[in-house]
Amino acid sequence: MVASVKMPVGRKRVYSAMLLAMFIACMLPITARAEACKVPPPMSAFDPPGFYDDPDGYGRAIKPLHAFIEQVNKAADIGDKACVVALLDTWARANALMGPINGYQGYFERSWAGTDFALALLRLFPQSKSAAPAVSPAISKWLIEIATSTRDADAINHLHNNLVYWASLDLTAIGTLTKQPDLVDAGIARAREGINDIQPNGTLERELNRGDRALHYHNFALIPLVFTAELAQARHVDLYAENNGAIRRLANLVIEAVLDPSSFSAYSSTPQHFFPWTFAGDLAWMEPYQARFHDPQLMALIAQRRPFINPRLGGNVTVAWSGRPATGRSQ
Numbered sequence: 001m002v003a004s005v006k007m008p009v010g011r012k013r014v015y016s017a018m019l020l021a022m023f024i025a026c027m028l029p030i031t032a033r034a035e036a037c038k039v040p041p042p043m044s045a046f047d048p049p050g051f052y053d054d055p056d057g058y059g060r061a062i063k064p065l066h067a068f069i070e071q072v073n074k075a076a077d078i079g080d081k082a083c084v085v086a087l088l089d090t091w092a093r094a095n096a097l098m099g100p101i102n103g104y105q106g107y108f109e110r111s112w113a114g115t116d117f118a119l120a121l122l123r124l125f126p127q128s129k130s131a132a133p134a135v136s137p138a139i140s141k142w143l144i145e146i147a148t149s150t151r152d153a154d155a156i157n158h159l160h161n162n163l164v165y166w167a168s169l170d171l172t173a174i175g176t177l178t179k180q181p182d183l184v185d186a187g188i189a190r191a192r193e194g195i196n197d198i199q200p201n202g203t204l205e206r207e208l209n210r211g212d213r214a215l216h217y218h219n220f221a222l223i224p225l226v227f228t229a230e231l232a233q234a235r236h237v238d239l240y241a242e243n244n245g246a247i248r249r250l251a252n253l254v255i256e257a258v259l260d261p262s263s264f265s266a267y268s269s270t271p272q273h274f275f276p277w278t279f280a281g282d283l284a285w286m287e288p289y290q291a292r293f294h295d296p297q298l299m300a301l302i303a304q305r306r307p308f309i310n311p312r313l314g315g316n317v318t319v320a321w322s323g324r325p326a327t328g329r330s331q
Helices: 009-027 032-038 057-078 081-093 105-124 137-151 162-178 183-199 213-234 238-261 261-266 286-293 297-305 317-321
Strands: none
Touching: 032 057, 032 105, 032 162, 032 238, 057 105, 081 105, 081 137, 105 137, 105 162, 105 213, 162 183, 162 213, 183 213, 183 238, 183 297, 213 238, 213 261, 238 261, 238 286, 238 297, 261 317
């Protein structure tokens, strides 16, 4: 007889969710799946107004891109490789999003889109030791161009804040997918800038200057640092250990604030306001973090919020990351 193996409850739920997603994908009528994978017209000119400068104009300009990202992520969530490749290959061949940008928001959005596409593809195409990328040459070339534009964007680089940390994830994710070590190195260098910005009490000085959004941006800054640290482990780089465990200090600050938002008053006297996604999808970093560190404080926080869906992180982060075995040294 073969002994049965008892699966941990959290992992069992994630495994069940994956099986359900695959079952749904198989049961969908062919016509419905074809309609869901219908490729929208690629966006060539892409120069939205600033998120805070003109919220209505921003919403109108970004809507087609957000719809495309959602389409890609939904296909990735059900494991439809052919659909994800068809969507991205069409936009790649049109060199979408690579038109001139006169403002600044377009650089941020293009970087976030590239990050999302790379993480969605990394879910579907596990990395091998082969030097060749797992995705098509057109997609690889396009994503490398997005990463290069992010790397060289002064609109991002001069800020030295959370957007530089997000650029680190863009470069590291795309570099990992396309087997471009120079991009991965550039991404890790930007992550180190963020890690070195974390103060002994876990705060980020530039994000404290965000007034009533300071806590939101501490959490927002943490997201790319955690995911970049996870990807860096494959290169035997332990970003969690750097600056005396700085990422964990920032994570502990955020965890404490999620448990008790008033705790942030120790760092800022300004009452804090959140976006609807601040303590929802933007807590997606907790999935890989918990898979690595098994923090007892996170168990209840994660359970009541799953699944974590994030349009900058490849879709359903719970399915993609929660069951991953931790590798590297930061156990």
